[in-house]
Amino acid sequence: MFVLFQTVINTGKHYSFRKILNAPLPSCKCLLNRNISDAPKKFITFDEVVAQRRAEAQRSLVVQVNSESSFNELYGYCSRYASINGIHHYKNNGGEHFMLIEFASEDNLKDILRSCGSHHKDLDVMALQSPFLWFRAVANKKEKFTVPETQLINKDGTLPVNEDTLFEQLSHCKTVSDQIQVLYEHTMLNDLGVRLRYMVARQLETIMESLYANMAVRPFGSSVNGFGKMGCDLDLVLTNELTQEMTDPNKRLVYQEKKCEGGRSPWQRHMELMGELIELRVPGATRVQRILNARVPIVKYAHELSGVDCDLCYSNMSGVYMSELLWLYGSLDPRVRPLTFVIRRWAQTVGLTNPHPGRWITNFPLTLMVLFFLQQKTKDGFVLPPLKFMSKIATKDDIRIAEDYVNCTFVRDLNRLPPESYGQSQSNLQTLLLQFFEFYSQFDFQDKAISINEGAPVRKPNNLPLYIVNPIEQALNVSRNVSFEECERLKMEVRNAAWQLESCTEGDRTDDWGLLGLIEKRTTRGLKKLLRVGNSHRLVSVKDLFNEEDTSDKRLSKKSDKESAKVAQTVKVEKKEQKIKFKNTTIANEVYRIRRDKIV
Ligand code: CTP
Ligand code: MG
Numbered sequence: 001m002f003v004l005f006q007t008v009i010n011t012g013k014h015y016s017f018r019k020i021l022n023a024p025l026p027s028c029k030c031l032l033n034r035n036i037s038d039a040p041k042k043f044i045t046f047d048e049v050v051a052q053r054r055a056e057a058q059r060s061l062v063v064q065v066n067s068e069s070s071f072n073e074l075y076g077y078c079s080r081y082a083s084i085n086g087i088h089h090y091k092n093n094g095g096e097h098f099m100l101i102e103f104a105s106e107d108n109l110k111d112i113l114r115s116c117g118s119h120h121k122d123l124d125v126m127a128l129q130s131p132f133l134w135f136r137a138v139a140n141k142k143e144k145f146t147v148p149e150t151q152l153i154n155k156d157g158t159l160p161v162n163e164d165t166l167f168e169q170l171s172h173c174k175t176v177s178d179q180i181q182v183l184y185e186h187t188m189l190n191d192l193g194v195r196l197r198y199m200v201a202r203q204l205e206t207i208m209e210s211l212y213a214n215m216a217v218r219p220f221g222s223s224v225n226g227f228g229k230m231g232c233d234l235d236l237v238l239t240n241e242l243t244q245e246m247t248d249p250n251k252r253l254v255y256q257e258k259k260c261e262g263g264r265s266p267w268q269r270h271m272e273l274m275g276e277l278i279e280l281r282v283p284g285a286t287r288v289q290r291i292l293n294a295r296v297p298i299v300k301y302a303h304e305l306s307g308v309d310c311d312l313c314y315s316n317m318s319g320v321y322m323s324e325l326l327w328l329y330g331s332l333d334p335r336v337r338p339l340t341f342v343i344r345r346w347a348q349t350v351g352l353t354n355p356h357p358g359r360w361i362t363n364f365p366l367t368l369m370v371l372f373f374l375q376q377k378t379k380d381g382f383v384l385p386p387l388k389f390m391s392k393i394a395t396k397d398d399i400r401i402a403e404d405y406v407n408c409t410f411v412r413d414l415n416r417l418p419p420e421s422y423g424q425s426q427s428n429l430q431t432l433l434l435q436f437f438e439f440y441s442q443f444d445f446q447d448k449a450i451s452i453n454e455g456a457p458v459r460k461p462n463n464l465p466l467y468i469v470n471p472i473e474q475a476l477n478v479s480r481n482v483s484f485e486e487c488e489r490l491k492m493e494v495r496n497a498a499w500q501l502e503s504c505t506e507g508d509r510t511d512d513w514g515l516l517g518l519i520e521k522r523t524t525r526g527l528k529k530l531l532r533v534g535n536s537h538r539l540v541s542v543k544d545l546f547n548e549e550d551t552s553d554k555r556l557s558k559k560s561d562k563e564s565a566k567v568a569q570t571v572k573v574e575k576k577e578q579k580i581k582f583k584n585t586t587i588a589n590e591v592y593r594i595r596r597d598k599i600v
Contacts, residue, residue: 043331043414046324050224057131057198059085059109060102062305064134067097071152074099074135076145081115082108086150088192090158092307099152100195130203132283132305157192158307160230167520176430176501176514183345183515184338189228196306197223197234204236204312207281208274212240213255217312218320225323226330227340227367234303236312237320238274267314271297274312318472321400321408325387325471329371332414333383333423339432340370345519350493352486359483361490365468368452368478372468373436375455381424383432386455387471389421408472430514437498445487449477466490 065074068089078084078101085102092098103109118136119127166186173179201217209215221235222228260266275290284305291298298313313319330337344363347353354360374383390410400408411417427435443450448457449467453474460467462477465487470476482490497518504510504517 041415045412045414046327047412049327050218053194053198053224054202055106056102056195057202059104059106060100060131060195060199060202061109061112062098062100062132062196062199064132064305065097065099066135066137068152068155070097070135071099072148073143073145074101075148075150077116077135077143078103078112079148082112084150086153088153088157088195089155090192090196090307091156092304094304096305098305100192100199102195128207128281128283130206130283131199132203154192157190158196158230161186167516170515171511171513173514175428176433177428179515180338180342180429180433183519184341187229187341187345188337189223189230189232193228193230193232194223197308200234200303200306200308200310201236203282203284204238204278208238208277214242214246215240220316220320220323222363225326226337227326227344227363229341229344231307234308234310235319236310237316238312238314239317240315268292268297271299271312271314274314275299278312315403317400318402318406318408321402322472324412325408325410326367326371328390328410328412328414329384332417333374335383335429335432336371336374338429339374339436340367342429342433342515342519343370343436346497347493349519349521350497352490352493357481359481360486361466361479361482365466365479365482368468368471369440369450370436372450372452372455373439374432375452376439378425378427378435380426382455383423383425384455385417385421387453388455390417393417402472406473434498434501437494437501440494441491441498445491 063074065071071087071089075084075087083104085104087102088100090098090100103112113129117129117133166183169182169186170179173182197219201219204217205215208217216239218237218239219234220237222232223234260269271292272290275288275292278285278299278301279288282301282303284303285301286304287300287302289300291300296313296316298311300309300311302309330340344353344366347361347363347366352361353363353366371384375386376382387410393416394409394411398409398412402408425432444457445466447460449460449469451458451469451474452471453469458469464477464480464482465484466479466482467477468479470478500512500517501514504512504514
């Protein structure tokens, strides 16, 4: 796996890819160093983005502060010891404030930790180092700091967009294509979200690296595949593969190793240990759950300091390559990600997907359905090539073999694709969305399987209700969990959506116009309609209605009373759950909590 994280050779020239590429990681500067003679490239590779993100994390720290106004002091203090690239601010779910500081180099970070890193003497815990720290207030003396040369890069940078604001904006868009683009730009995982996810991975690496040689913790799934939205979970994989250099037969001093003994699989034993270590040694990790009897054993935990929920598994490189594949498809044409976002959002709204595992479709197979649709030849051509074409033009540098000899070889450098092999269709997002619903309204789910390898329907090898070929392990069906009822619901919902979209884009602009009818929950929409005041078209937030004082309109009909009561109850339950969650986490972390007045 050394190929994946080869270091980028520093030859001096900074090369900004951001404008060229329809980057999935919006503010990723991707400043990679290239030879002066290098011609500008249209696409960068996944490996380059990952290397960039890992390098950023290696020179970054997350520091808990009292509030965003701690910026001047933190900047002043740290810049005495090291140069700073930038500081981002965010709040976690408990309302605590944090700053992610990116230093100019990893050496800078080491310097700063050597000069200013300390432990809290009073706490009855065993000291440990990780990139998550807090900024101590100085008792009795006020230090003077020069005014920072830069400003905070962002304030409250992980706050998801307010739904009412989003819908207001969508209602002002001129076209459905604009709506899809706005939805994408406002809900996609932003730069800080990505940085934090790499910090969480880095934290595990720094804590575990003395236990495993060449250990790496890599984010995969929606955090890195370009289809992640704000607040998405973080899938992590732990690998400790040996490089060629580490296994050089000419080196004569060979490490004694520890073999994993006992009846159970070594992965299970290691994951069990991970669970223990995460619980005991990882600052910020709470609610650790071990799911060790699954085909792929995982440890789930909530990372409170970053507000990210994590799923850690062991040695699952095929998942990483799958993420790379999705990332490549998303990079190939600027319509792929916005279209996938709206479809994932629609599926969530109509209840086709659900955050809990079950007999329904999940985001990953749904994304494959979108890619498959984009591979179809419409009147004006296709958008994406089949995977078999991407494999055909792969070179020896593209060879990747995952566990169990699973072949994950496909072209990595998209610049090598002939221009006529993608982006042929000129249809806008609105047309593509409608075509997606129409395509699956007519799809023969009974006899056909969806295969992005072929880019065309293939015969189903069994009679499972929904068959979506796993692009990397083609003998597997990624939607084997989907029940007959859920598949029927999928067919019905695509038909409804096609009808809804068609009827809502013709004629006058109503409240349901365009996307609004597709991605706003029907109950919420019905209620909002009732709550509209005069012609002002200002929406009243449903939650506002159920504040302490009862502001509900007594004139609402019986039906709306019922609906309001239902929503009120849901809101109450939500509030209660939030409260309970907060209480639990407070208790769980009591021993680690630093008194507010001690933090700057
Ligand atoms: N994956 C896979 N085969 C499957 C399921 C998942 O290879 N049968 C890989 C994919 O790379 C997927 C990742 O595991 O992206 C994580 O799966 P999951 O969390 O279910 O999907 P995400 O793409 O991360 O979407 P979400 O935002 O819903 O978490
Ligand atoms: Mg995921």
